[in-house]
Amino acid sequence: MKRLNIVLATTVAIGSLAYGGGDILPPAIEHEEVYVPVEPATEIVQPVIAPQPQPVVVPEPQPVVVPTTPTPIPVPVKPITNIAPLGLYVALGLTAAQYEPSCGCKGKGDIDKTAGISGRVGYDFNQFVGVEARGIRTNWKSGGGKFKHYGAFLKPMYPISKNANIYGLAGIAKTKTAGGGRQLTDASGFAWGAGVEYDLGRDQAKEGRYSRTFDGYGDQEGGWGLFADYERLLQKSGSPDLDAVSAGITYDF
Numbered sequence: 001m002k003r004l005n006i007v008l009a010t011t012v013a014i015g016s017l018a019y020g021g022g023d024i025l026p027p028a029i030e031h032e033e034v035y036v037p038v039e040p041a042t043e044i045v046q047p048v049i050a051p052q053p054q055p056v057v058v059p060e061p062q063p064v065v066v067p068t069t070p071t072p073i074p075v076p077v078k079p080i081t082n083i084a085p086l087g088l089y090v091a092l093g094l095t096a097a098q099y100e101p102s103c104g105c106k107g108k109g110d111i112d113k114t115a116g117i118s119g120r121v122g123y124d125f126n127q128f129v130g131v132e133a134r135g136i137r138t139n140w141k142s143g144g145g146k147f148k149h150y151g152a153f154l155k156p157m158y159p160i161s162k163n164a165n166i167y168g169l170a171g172i173a174k175t176k177t178a179g180g181g182r183q184l185t186d187a188s189g190f191a192w193g194a195g196v197e198y199d200l201g202r203d204q205a206k207e208g209r210y211s212r213t214f215d216g217y218g219d220q221e222g223g224w225g226l227f228a229d230y231e232r233l234l235q236k237s238g239s240p241d242l243d244a245v246s247a248g249i250t251y252d253f
Contacts (some may be wrong), residue, residue, distance in 0.1 A: 006066045015115065015137075022117075027187065041187060042141070047073065053074075053203075070080020076104050078207070080208060080209050081208040081209070082208065082209050083206055083208040083209060086123075086253050087123050087124035087125060087126075087130065087252075088121075088122075088123050088252070088253045089120075089121075089122050089123075089124065089149040089164070089225075089250050089251060089252045089253065090119075090120065090121050090122075090250070090251055091118075091119070091120035091121075091122075091227055091248055091249065091251070092117070092119055092120075092248050092249060093117070093118045093119075093120075093227065093246045093247050093249070093252040094115070094116075094117060094118070094119070094246065094247060094248060095115065095116050095117060095118040095136050095138070095244050095246040096113070096114075096244070096245050096246075097113070097114050097115065097116070097136065097138055097147070097233075097242065097243065097244040097245075098111060098112070098113055098114075098241070098242070098244075099111065099112040099113070099114065099145065099147065099177065099240060099241075099242055100240055100241040101240045106154070109211050112145060114138040114140060114146050114147070115139070115140040115179060115210050116136060116137050116138030116139045116140065116146070117136075117137060117139070118134060118135065118136045118137075118164060118244075118246045118248065119136045120132055120133070120198050120227075121133050121134075122155060124155075124157070127157060127159050127165065127217040128156065128157055129154075129155065129156055129157065130156065130157060130167075131154060131155055132152075132153045132154065132155045132169070133150070133151070133153070134150065134151060134231075135148075135149065135150035135151075136148070136149040136150070136231075136233070136244055136246070137149075140232070145177050145178050146178060147176060147177040147178065147185070147233075147241075147242070148175070148176050149173060149174070149175045149176075149233050149244070149246075150173065151171050151172055151173025151174065151191050152170075152171050152172060153169040153170060153173075153191070153193075154170050154171055155167050155168070155169060155173030156168050156170075158160055159217055162197055162217060163198075163199045163200075164196065164197065164198045164199070165196070165197055165217070166194070166195070166196050166197075167194070167195055167196070167197065167229075168192070168193070168194050169191070169192055169193035169194065169195070169229070169231060170190075170192050171190075171191060171192075172187035172189070172190065172191065173186065173188065173189070173233060173234065174187070174189075175187060175188075175190035175191075175234045175242055176234045177240075177242075185234070185239060185242070187234060187235040187236060187239055188233055189235065189239070190234075190235045190236070191231060191232060191233055191234060191235060192231070192232055192235060193205065193229055193230055193231030194225060194229060194230055195228055195229020195230065196227070196228055196229070197225055197226070197227045197250060198226045198227075199217075199223065199224020199225045199227055199252070200223060200224045200225050200226065201222065201224060201225070202223070203253070222251075222252050222253055223251070223252055224249060224250065224252075225249070225250040225251070225252065226247075226248075226249060226250065226253055227246075227247065227248060227249075227250050228245075228246070228247040229246055229247075230243070230244070230245050231243070231245075231246070
């Protein structure tokens with residue numbers, strides 16, 4: 001009976017506790033941290049192998065091929081000279097002249113022949129045209145008179161080779177005769193003629209700069225030459241026939 005009372009009392013107490021919201025059973029484990037000492041595991045230390053330095057491969061220097069240019073040897077430069085082909089020339093020759101009066105006068109023969117010297121100064125602009133001044137004076141006579149002649153002429157030319165050219169003469173001249181009992185003449189008027197020139201020099205370009213294109217003809221080279229020509233000293237109505245043939249040497253500057 002006593003045991004039954006204990007069981008009932010215990011049952012009532014448990015119900016009261018359940019009704020009051022309390023814990024029927026106390027927590028089996030208290031909330032406190034329990035530190036269990038753990039011995040540290042023995043750590044196997046692997047030996048640290050330091051990386052071996054790799055040998056630095058330095059590439060062998062390649063020879064640099066530098067193109068070598070031979071040092072030019074300075075050559076003295078000649079100054080360029082300006083060559084002005086002057087075209088200037090002079091000439092000197094002998095002249096044989098013939099005088100035939102037109103008046104029908106009686107004398108020692110109708111035709112008088114005389115001889116003398118002639119001089120020329122000219123300028124060739126190129127191988128086709130030039131100008132010339134010339135004069136003639138006769139000193140030797142044959143039974144008649146003597147005369148003086150001078151004039152200025154246009155001189156057209158044409159080269160027939162690099163050394164020779166033919167030319168013409170056309171201009172104004174004055175002629176004066178004297179002595180010998182012949183018809184006296186002192187007149188000026190048209191005069192004309194023709195001739196040939198031969199260059200004895202070498203027509204070779206010089207080292208320099210020409211003022212015009214070098215043409216290879218004698219008008220651009222200095223040197224000696226020869227000439228021969230014929231001239232009608234006066235072409236005028238009523239005047240005596242005055243003819244002259246001259247030949248001589250020339251010099252081109």
